[in-house]
Amino acid sequence: MEQTKYLIAGCSHAALSALNSIRMLDQDGSLTLVTKDDHLPYSPTVLPYIVSGQSKPEKVKLRDDEFFAQNKVNFISGAGLSTLDVDNNSVTLQNGQEWQYEKLLLATGAAPAIPPIPGLTDTPYHVLRTMDDAVNLHAALESAKSAVVLGGGLIGMHAAENLIKVGVQVTIVEMRPQVLPGYFDAEAAKIIEQTFIENGVAMRIGNTVVGAAPDGEGAKVSLDSGDEITADLLLVCTGVAPVISYLEDGPVETDQGILVNDCMATNIANIWAAGDVAQAVNFYSGEKSVGGILPAAVEQGRIAGMSMINDPAINPYPGGVPLNTYGFFGNQAISVGVSDENALPKDTEVLLNVNEEEMTYQKILIGEGCLLGISGINTDFDPGIMWQLVLQRVDLEPVKEEFLSNPTDTGRDLMSRTWR
Amino acid sequence: MGHSHNTIAFHQDKCDGCGECMTVCAGAKSGTADTLHSRLKIVPSIAANDSFELALCRQCGDPKCVLNCPSGSLTKNHKTGVVPWDAEKCVDCLLCTVGCAYGGITYNAAAGHVMKCDMCDGDPACVKSCPTGALEYNRSAEIYNNYGELEDLFVPGLAACQGCNSELLIRHTMRKIGSNAVVATPPGCIAGMGTVGFNGKTGSKIPVFHPLLTNTASMLAGAKRYYNRIGRDVTMVALAGDGGTVDAGFQSLSGAAERGEQMLYICVDNEGYMNTGMQRSGSTSFGSWTSTTPVGETLHGKTQDAKNMPVIMMMHNCEYVATASLAFMDDYYEKLDKALAAAKRGMAYLHVYSPCPTGWRIPSESTNEVCRKAVETNFVTLWEFAPDEGLRFTHSTDDPLPVEEYLNLSGKYRHLDDAQLTHIENSVERKVAFLNGFMLATSDDGAESLAQ
Numbered sequence: 073m074e075q076t077k078y079l080i081a082g083c084s085h086a087a088l089s090a091l092n093s094i095r096m097l098d099q100d101g102s103l104t105l106v107t108k109d110d111h112l113p114y115s116p117t118v119l120p121y122i123v124s125g126q127s128k129p130e131k132v133k134l135r136d137d138e139f140f141a142q143n144k145v146n147f148i149s150g151a152g153l154s155t156l157d158v159d160n161n162s163v164t165l166q167n168g169q170e171w172q173y174e175k176l177l178l179a180t181g182a183a184p185a186i187p188p189i190p191g192l193t194d195t196p197y198h199v200l201r202t203m204d205d206a207v208n209l210h211a212a213l214e215s216a217k218s219a220v221v222l223g224g225g226l227i228g229m230h231a232a233e234n235l236i237k238v239g240v241q242v243t244i245v246e247m248r249p250q251v252l253p254g255y256f257d258a259e260a261a262k263i264i265e266q267t268f269i270e271n272g273v274a275m276r277i278g279n280t281v282v283g284a285a286p287d288g289e290g291a292k293v294s295l296d297s298g299d300e301i302t303a304d305l306l307l308v309c310t311g312v313a314p315v316i317s318y319l320e321d322g323p324v325e326t327d328q329g330i331l332v333n334d335c336m337a338t339n340i341a342n343i344w345a346a347g348d349v350a351q352a353v354n355f356y357s358g359e360k361s362v363g364g365i366l367p368a369a370v371e372q373g374r375i376a377g378m379s380m381i382n383d384p385a386i387n388p389y390p391g392g393v394p395l396n397t398y399g400f401f402g403n404q405a406i407s408v409g410v411s412d413e414n415a416l417p418k419d420t421e422v423l424l425n426v427n428e429e430e431m432t433y434q435k436i437l438i439g440e441g442c443l444l445g446i447s448g449i450n451t452d453f454d455p456g457i458m459w460q461l462v463l464q465r466v467d468l469e470p471v472k473e474e475f476l477s478n479p480t481d482t483g484r485d486l487m488s489r490t491w492r
Numbered sequence: 493m494g495h496s497h498n499t500i501a502f503h504q505d506k507c508d509g510c511g512e513c514m515t516v517c518a519g520a521k522s523g524t525a526d527t528l529h530s531r532l533k534i535v536p537s538i539a540a541n542d543s544f545e546l547a548l549c550r551q552c553g554d555p556k557c558v559l560n561c562p563s564g565s566l567t568k569n570h571k572t573g574v575v576p577w578d579a580e581k582c583v584d585c586l587l588c589t590v591g592c593a594y595g596g597i598t599y600n601a602a603a604g605h606v607m608k609c610d611m612c613d614g615d616p617a618c619v620k621s622c623p624t625g626a627l628e629y630n631r632s633a634e635i636y637n638n639y640g641e642l643e644d645l646f647v648p649g650l651a652a653c654q655g656c657n658s659e660l661l662i663r664h665t666m667r668k669i670g671s672n673a674v675v676a677t678p679p680g681c682i683a684g685m686g687t688v689g690f691n692g693k694t695g696s697k698i699p700v701f702h703p704l705l706t707n708t709a710s711m712l713a714g715a716k717r718y719y720n721r722i723g724r725d726v727t728m729v730a731l732a733g734d735g736g737t738v739d740a741g742f743q744s745l746s747g748a749a750e751r752g753e754q755m756l757y758i759c760v761d762n763e764g765y766m767n768t769g770m771q772r773s774g775s776t777s778f779g780s781w782t783s784t785t786p787v788g789e790t791l792h793g794k795t796q797d798a799k800n801m802p803v804i805m806m807m808h809n810c811e812y813v814a815t816a817s818l819a820f821m822d823d824y825y826e827k828l829d830k831a832l833a834a835a836k837r838g839m840a841y842l843h844v845y846s847p848c849p850t851g852w853r854i855p856s857e858s859t860n861e862v863c864r865k866a867v868e869t870n871f872v873t874l875w876e877f878a879p880d881e882g883l884r885f886t887h888s889t890d891d892p893l894p895v896e897e898y899l900n901l902s903g904k905y906r907h908l909d910d911a912q913l914t915h916i917e918n919s920v921e922r923k924v925a926f927l928n929g930f931m932l933a934t935s936d937d938g939a940e941s942l943a944q
Contacts, residue, residue, distance in 0.1 A: 089559050096554070115562030121583045131581055132563050367590045370559045397586035404586065404599060450601070454547075456556075456592035471538045481535040484595045488545035489537070491594060 073162060073170045076104040076146065078380065081153045081163070082179030083107040084115055085366055086347025086373035088134060090177050093377025095143055103145050104173075106165055108152025108180075111203045112136055116181070117366055120227065122206035123213070124234030129203055153180065153318045158340050175342050175380045178330055179373060182312035182348035182364055187222070192284040195291045197306040200231055209307070216240055216304035220293055222281060224251035226398065228309030229268075233400055235305075236273055243274040243301055245281055245293070255396040255407045256447055259426065260433050263449055267401050267431075276301075312364055314349040327351050329362040334388035336376035344380055346372035355391030355463065356410065356444075363392045367459075390463045394445075397455060403431065408458040409445030413437055416444060423476050425451075436476060441469040446479060457483040466490075496633030496640075497573025500609075500616055502546045505891075507626035509534055509544040513618035520617040521607070528602055531609040532618055533595065547595030549609040551575050556591035557608075566597075573633070574611050582606070625888070632821050639825075642667040645697045652685040655849040655856025657863065658760045659685065660818055662731055665758065666698065668828055673727040674715055675700040678708045678741060680733030681767040681848075682760065687731070705740040708732050709748035712755045720754075727835060728755035734775035735765045738801045749808035752838035756831050759801060759843045766851035774799040778919065779912045781904040782851075792907055797919055802843040803927075806877045811838040814876035814886075817845050819863035823886050827876055834878070845872045853903025862901045869898040870924050871916075875931075882934025889924050 078094055080087045083105050094103065107113070112133040121127040140147045151167035162172040184199040186192065198209045209231075217240065221232045224246030232242045244251070250261035265275050276295060283294040284306070291306035314329035325331045325339040329351035336344045336352065347369035351360045363369075371389070378386040398405040413422050421438040434448040442465045446458050458479070461468070466486060468475050475482040514530035522529035537543040555575050558566045565581035566588055577597070584605050588597050597608040609616075619629040645666040652659035658681050666675070675698060677683040686695040688702045703711045712728040719726045732741060737759040745757060764782050765771040772782040778797045781787050785794040805813045812834035814827040824844070831840035847854060847862040854862055866872040867887055874887035895917055899905040908916075 085559065085562075092554065092559065117562035117585060117587070118583060121563070127563065127581070127583060134562075134564050366562065366587055367560055370556065370591065374559070395590050397590060399584050399586065402604065404601070406586065406589075408590075452599075452601070454592070454595040454598060455586070455590045457595055459590060460593045474538050480595075481533075482538065484533060484535045484547040485537055485539075485545045487593060487595065488535070488547060489539065 073172050074104075075102070075172050077101040077174045078103040078177070079163065079171055079173035079175070080105045080177045080179060081107075082177075082181055082347065082349070083109070083113040083147070083149075084134075084179070084181055084347065084369070086181075086350075086369040086376070087177065087179040088113060089370045089373030090179065090344075090346060090377030090380070091143070091145065093374050093383065094381050097381045097383055100144065103143075104148065104171065105140075105145055106148045106151055106153065106171075108150070108166065109202060110150045112149075114203055115366070116201055119200050119203070119206040120230035120234045122203070123200065123209045123231060124238055125210060126234070129207060153178075156318055156322055156324070158323055158343065161342055173342070176344070177373075177376055177380065178324075178338070178343065178345040178349055179347045179369075179376075180315040180318075180349045182314050182362075184308060185311045185313040186308060187281075187310045189281050189293075190283045192308075195284040195286050195306060196289075197284075197291060197308050199308050200227055201312065209305075212305055213238055213240060215289075218290075218303040219243070219305035219307060220245060220291065220301050220303040221307045221309060222293070223309035223311065224248075224275075224277065225309060225311060226252065226255075226396070228307070229264075229398070229400065231307055231309060232268070232273055233271075235307075236271060240305070241272075241274075241303075243276060243303065244268070245276045245279050245295065245301075247278070247280045249278045251275075251277065252396075252398070254394055255398070255411060256405065257412045257435065259424075260405065260411070260435070260447060260449055263428075263431060263433055264398075264400060264405060267403060271401050312348065314351070314362055316349060327360070331360060332372075335379040335386065336372055336389065337379060344376040346376040352389055353391045355393045358391070361392070365392075365395055367395050368392050393459060393462055395455065395459060403450050405447075405449045406453070406455050407445070407447035408455050409443065409462045410437055411435065411445050411447040420444065436479065438468060438472070441467050441472075443468060453479040454483055457487045460487065464490075495570060495573075496636045497551065498611075498614065498633045499551070499573075499630045500548065500611070500619060501628040501630045502548070503626045503628060504544065504546070505626075506624045507534065507544045507546075508624055509536060509542070510623065512621045512623060513627055516617045516621035520612060522603070526602075529600060529607070531607055533598075547598075549575065549592075549596030550594055551609075551611065556593075557588035557597050560587045560591035562587060572611070572614070575608070576610060577606065577608055579605065630822075635821055635825055639664060639667050643671075643697070645671060646687060647695050647697070650685045650687065650695060652681065653848075653850045653856070655854075655859045656681070656685070657818055657846040657848070657859050658682055658762065661758075661760060661844055661846060662687065664818075664821070664824075665731070665828065666696075666729075668825065669727055669729060669756075669832065671698050672725075673698055673729050674712070676703050676708050676712050676728070676730045676732070677701075678703050678730075678732050678736040679705045679767070680736050680760075680765075681762070682731045682733065684767040705736045707744050708736055708741050709745040709753065709755070709757060712757075713748045713751070713753035716754050725836075727832065730755065730757040732757070732759055733765075733767070734759060734761040734763060734801070735773045737761075738774040738799050746808060749805065749810050749839040749841070752809060752811075754835055754838055756835040756840045756842070759841070760846045761801070761843060762846045762848040762851065763798065764848075764851055766848045770851040775801060778916055779905060779908050781853075781907065787907045792909065792912065793904070800923065802841070805841040805843070806883070806930075808839070808841075809879075810841050810877075811835070812840040812876070812878050813843075814841075815843045815845065815872065815874055817863045817867050817872055817874060819860050819867060820874060820887060823874060827886075830876065830878075847902070851904070853906075854901055858901060862898070865893070865898040865901060869893045869895045870920050871895055871898045873924060873927060875927060877934075882936070883927065883931045884935055885927070885931065889928070895920050
C-alpha cells in the first residue's frame with residue numbers, strides 16, 4: 073500500500089485551492105492528487121468555450137506537469153476514488169492502487185443529474201461536465217444543424233449561446249417559469265431570455281419534457297404542451313449532483329452532498345470535503361446546502377487546506393452566497409447574494425433601476441442596513457467588493473444614499489478604507 | 493529563500509484627487525485619455541471631505557482572482573510579483589472580479605474584457621505622473637532580493653538584543669560593501685554583540701579590530717595609508733556608536749576628517765551608552781530618561797539638547813555627509829553607494845539614527861516603526877551633503893506629523909511634561925529651519941528658490 077501525507081481526490085478549483093493552502097505551510101509533506109479524468113486540471117466552467125471552439129483543450133489547463141514537479145505533487149490522472157476505508161485511513165483507486173493517507177480531501181465535484189424522462193436512456197444525448205464531453209460535443213457540431221438544450225441554467229444557457237454562434241439552430245427548454253433562477257429575478261431573466269430570442273434561440277420557458285426518443289441520428293423530445301421538437305443534438309443540462317457513490321454505506325455523513333462543518337471537516341477524523349461535492353452552510357439560511365459555484369469552491373478549498381495543515385490564520389467558512397457572473401451576447405449579468413426579495417422579510421428595501429431601451433437593469437436589496445444582494449445587467453459594480461460587503465455585514469446606513477446611486481465608487485471607497 | 497516584490501504604495505493623506513494618474517494610466521495602457529480605461533481608480537471618500545481612496549490591484553501574494561480563473565489566463569509571476577492577465581486565454585467570464593475584494597481587476601465595458609494593473613514592467617506610469625507624491629513605487633523589495641543573495645559577513649548568532657536596529661544595519665552594510673574591507677568597531681553595542689569575536693573566535697568574516705573609544709578614526713587612517721602605500725585599494729569602515737563618535741571619539745574623527753583621510757565612518761546613533769547600562773551621551777536627546785539622567789522629584793530626564801553631529805561633520809571638509817534611517821532602506825542604500833565612492837577621495841560620514849529597544853524601552857517589534865515615525869515627525873531629518881552639491885533633503889520635511897506621535901512610542905519619554913514637550917517641538921522646528929536655510933544657501937535647488 074502506498075503512503076501519502078495529503079491525499080486530494082479531485083483536481084479542479086476546490087482541490088487546487090486546498091493544495092495552494094497546504095503548500096503555503098508545508099512545502100515538503102507528500103501530497104497526492106488523484107482524478108478520474110485523463111486530463112491535466114481544467115475547470116468545468118470553461119467547457120462551453122471548448123464546445124464553441126473559442127478555446128482549445130490544451131489552452132485551458134489550470135496547472136501543468138512543471139507546476140506539479142515544482143510543488144512536489146504526485147499527480148495521478150485517470151483514476152478516481154473507488155472505495156474508502158476510514159478505519160485504515162486508506163482508499164482504493166479505480167486503477168486498483170491502494171493509498172493510505174494522513175489527511176484526505178474529497179473534492180470529487182459533481183456530475184450531471186439526468187432527469188427521469190421516459191425514453192431518455194434510449195436516446196442519444198450529450199452532457200457537458202468533463203473535457204471529454206466538451207470535445208465530443210464540439211466534434212458533433214460538425215454535422216449538426218439543430219440542437220435542443222434541456223435546462224436554462226448557467227451551463228445550458230452558455231452552451232446554447234455558443235452553439236448558435238457556430239450556426240446551430242438552438243431550442244432551450246426550461247421547466248421552471250424563468251431562466252437562471254436563484255441568481256436573477258423574473259424581470260432580469262426576462263431581459264436575458266429576450267436577448268436569446270433576438271439572437272435566434274427558440275425559448276420554451278415553463279415547458280416540461282414528457283418524453284424523448286431517437287430520431288434518425290438525432291433526437292425527438294415531446295413537451296407537456298403537446299409540441300414535439302426534433303434536433304440533430306440533444307444536450308441535457310438539467311443540473312448536477314455531487315459525486316459521492318464511493319461513500320455508499322460508509323460512515324461519512326452525506327445528505328445531498330457530503331456534510332461539512334465550517335472548517336470543511338466531515339464527521340470522520342482526517343477527512344475533509346470541499347467544492348461541488350460538499351454540503352456546507354448557507355450564509356443566509358444557516359442551513360446546509362449544496363452550492364456548485366466556482367468562487368465557493370475556491371473558498372471552501374482554501375479553508376479545507378488551511379484546516380488540514382492546522383494553519384493558525386484560518387477563519388471559519390462564513391457560508392455560501394449565490395454568486396454569478398454571466399456574459400451573454402456581449403452583455404454582462406452579475407449577481408451577488410439574494411436577487412429575489414420575495415424570499416426576504418417584508419421590510420427589505422428594494423432599489424430597482426431598469427432601462428429597457430439601454431438594456432440595463434440593477435437591483436439592490438438592503439435589510440437592517442446591510443447589503444443582502446445586488447444584481448445587474450450591463451451595470452457597473454465590483455462583485456468581489458459586494459461579496460465582502462455582504463459577508464462582513466458592513467453597515468451601509470451612513471452611506472446609503474451614495475451607495476444606491478453609485479455602488480461602484482462607494483464600494484471601492486468602503487473597501488479601500490477597510491483594507492488600507 | 494522567498495522573493496520580495498516592489499509595490500505601489502498609496503499615501504492617502506497626500507492625494508488631492510486630481511486624477512492625473514488615471515489619465516496617464518489610460519493613456520499608457522489603452523492609448524486614450526478616457527479614464528474609463530484606467531487600471532487604477534481614485535474615488536472620493538464619503539467619510540471625509542477632500543479625501544480620496546484608491547482601488548488598484550495589489551498583486552496579492554496569494555491571489556484569489558488567479559484561483560477563480562477557469563481558463564488559466566491569470567497567473568502569479570513569483571519573480572516579478574505581478575499577476576499578469578493573458579487576453580489570449582481569457583473567456584471573459586468575469587469570475588476573477590468576484591475574487592477581488594479591492595476592485596483591482598474590473599470589467600471594462602468599452603473594451604469588452606477585464607483589465608488590471610501590470611505595474612508597467614517595473615516603471616509604473618501613474619507613479620511618475622503623481623504631482624503630490626501620493627503614489628510611490630516602493631523598491632525596497634529589490635534591495636532585499638539583490639542584497640539577500642550576497643554573503644552575510646557576520647556570523648549568525650550575534651548577541652544583539654531582540655529587535656536591535658544596529659544588527660540589521662551592520663549586516664546590510666557589510667553585505668553591500670563586501671569583503672575587501674577592514675572594519676573598526678570601537679567599544680559599544682556593535683563590538684559588544686560579538687562582531688570582534690569571543691573565546692578566541694572572530695565574529696565576522698572580514699578583518700575586524702577593536703580600537704579604543706577615542707582613536708577609531710586615527711587607527712583607520714593609519715591602516716588606510718599603509719594599504720595605499722603597498723598599492724591595495726581596501727575600504728576602511730568604522731561601525732561606531734554615538735559615544736565613540738560624538739563624545740570620546742570626536743577628537744580623532746575631527747582630525748581625520750580635517751586631513752581628508754579616506755574612510756567610511758558610520759555613526760550608529762542610539763542616543764546613549766546603551767551597551768554599558770544606558771548612560772547619557774552628547775547625542776542623547778532632550779528629556780530622555782537614561783540611567784544618568786533619571787526621572788525623579790527634581791530631575792526629569794536629560795536637561796540639554798543633543799549635539800547635532802551630522803551638521804558638525806558637514807563643517808569638516810568631508811567628501812560626503814548624510815543622515816539615514818533604516819525605515820527608509822532604499823534611501824540608505826543610495827547614500828551608502830555615494831558614501832563608498834566618496835570614501836575613495838576622503839572622509840565619508842553617515843549618521844544613522846538607530847532606536848534601541850532595550851535602552852529606549854520600546855517593544856522589540858516596534859523598532860522600525862520608531863525609525864519611521866522619527867522621520868515622519870521631523871524629529872530626524874534625512875538629508876545629504878556634498879561640497880559641490882550642497883545640502884539636499886531626501887525625505888520631505890513638509891507637513892510633518894505631530895512630534896508626540898514619535899515620542900509616545902518610547903518609554904524613555906513617558907514622563908515628559910508640557911514644558912518639555914514644547915521645548916522638543918521648538919527644537920525640532922529650529923533644526924529643520926536651520927537645515928532649510930543651509931539647503932537654500934548651498935544647493936542649486938536652493939539657489940533657484942532664492943532667486944524666485
